[in-house]
Amino acid sequence: MSDYDVVVVGGGPAGLQATLTLGRMHRRVLMLDAGGYRNDPADLVHNFITHDGRPPAELRAMARAELATYDTVEVRDEAAVSVVPDGAGFSVGTGRGPVTTRLVVLATGVRDTLPDKPGLAGLFGTVAAHCPFCHGHEYAGTPIAVLGSHAHVGRVAAMLAPIASEVVVLLDGGELDDANAAQLASLGAHVRSEVVSGFCPSALGARVSFDDGADVEVGGVLIGTTFEQSAPFAADLGLALLGSGCVEVDVMGRTSLRGVYAAGDLAHTAALPMPMSSVLGSAAAGQMAASACVADLLALDHGVLAPA
Numbered sequence: 001m002s003d004y005d006v007v008v009v010g011g012g013p014a015g016l017q018a019t020l021t022l023g024r025m026h027r028r029v030l031m032l033d034a035g036g037y038r039n040d041p042a043d044l045v046h047n048f049i050t051h052d053g054r055p056p057a058e059l060r061a062m063a064r065a066e067l068a069t070y071d072t073v074e075v076r077d078e079a080a081v082s083v084v085p086d087g088a089g090f091s092v093g094t095g096r097g098p099v100t101t102r103l104v105v106l107a108t109g110v111r112d113t114l115p116d117k118p119g120l121a122g123l124f125g126t127v128a129a130h131c132p133f134c135h136g137h138e139y140a141g142t143p144i145a146v147l148g149s150h151a152h153v154g155r156v157a158a159m160l161a162p163i164a165s166e167v168v169v170l171l172d173g174g175e176l177d178d179a180n181a182a183q184l185a186s187l188g189a190h191v192r193s194e195v196v197s198g199f200c201p202s203a204l205g206a207r208v209s210f211d212d213g214a215d216v217e218v219g220g221v222l223i224g225t226t227f228e229q230s231a232p233f234a235a236d237l238g239l240a241l242l243g244s245g246c247v248e249v250d251v252m253g254r255t256s257l258r259g260v261y262a263a264g265d266l267a268h269t270a271a272l273p274m275p276m277s278s279v280l281g282s283a284a285a286g287q288m289a290a291s292a293c294v295a296d297l298l299a300l301d302h303g304v305l306a307p308a
């Protein structure tokens with residue numbers, strides 16, 4: 001007999017919702033939370049109906065309070081150190097020793113690396129952001145900068161055009177391809193080609209300085225980040241990955257390894273054009289993965305198969 005039906009590794013929106021769903025189905029579930037969240041730099045969560053503008057920590061505290069009302073749910077503020085197959089289930093290592101579980105939901109998220117520009121990290125999550133859906137409206141009516149000459153710069157600028165008083169593209173010494181150059185020209189974007197030397201807070205939002213040329217002041221800055229898995233478990237378990245670096249899952253959150261599910265920023269289906277990272281989307285994925293756990297436990301224990 002395993003200690004738990006399911007161990008959920010991660011206590012962000014994906015892990016919290018997966019745990020709630022499992023608790024509501026009276027499954028023995030342990031949620032482990034190492035205490036670091038992707039949106040730690042952000043002051044507020046946006047684009048989540050009923051929670052638009054709520055501090056991320058407040059959202060998590062509300063979720064924890066809900067979990068506390070379910071008898072079969074256990075929450076520990078500690079990291080998982082290993083996840084290894086063990087008989088028909090898994091052994092999950094923790095600081096207090098290993099626990100055994102029939103199924104595992106990985107909800108460990110990803111971590112961002114920002115462009116290496118002085119002052120940018122201090123603005124990330126408020127004045128600087130990587131997602132126009134999460135942070136864009138907050139800069140409405142001001143000049144909004146888009147940093148970089150990457151393949152999506154025209155697309156990001158076009159998304160911001162209805163929101164900004166002016167879109168300012170910071171090429172940072174890079175060059176535009178023809179398609180992006182045409183897109184930016186059609187938007188009437190203001191393009192600055194000089195190398196960006198840094199960012200600092202200003203009354204409007206941020207002041208951008210250049211190696212050469214006059215500073216520009218903007219209300220917000222959209223940047224691209226690179227990201228990597230927060231935890232090693234996907235690699236340790238040999239899970240199939242997508243080109244994005246995320247774990248490949250089916251629509252129910254099942255990974256390539258039976259008994260292991262993944263939800264939230266660390267995973268997506270191959271059908272998505274890119275990771276569509278969001279708090280609400282992660283919570284939804286957590287609910288799906290937990291539903292798959294319930295379905296698969298029914299099949300294992302009672303031979304009850306989901307409708308084809």
Ligand SMILES: Cc1cc2nc3c(=O)[nH]c(=O)nc-3n(C[C@H](O)[C@H](O)[C@H](O)COP(=O)(O)OP(=O)(O)OC[C@H]3O[C@@H](n4cnc5c(N)ncnc54)[C@H](O)[C@@H]3O)c2cc1C
Nearest residue numbers: 010011012014034035036038039046080109264265278279
């Ligand atoms: C600056 C910023 C602002 C954002 N703003 C918004 C916004 O306004 N609206 C929106 O919808 N989205 C926003 N996002 C995106 C959003 O934060 C993510 O999509 C969401 O947090 C992903 O949830 P998750 O549960 O997958 O991962 P996370 O929230 O990153 O949670 C990961 C969890 O895994 C845990 N963990 C990691 N390793 C271990 C381990 N070894 N053992 C145990 N636990 C572990 C962590 O402690 C954490 O509990 C923002 C992102 C950033 C970077």
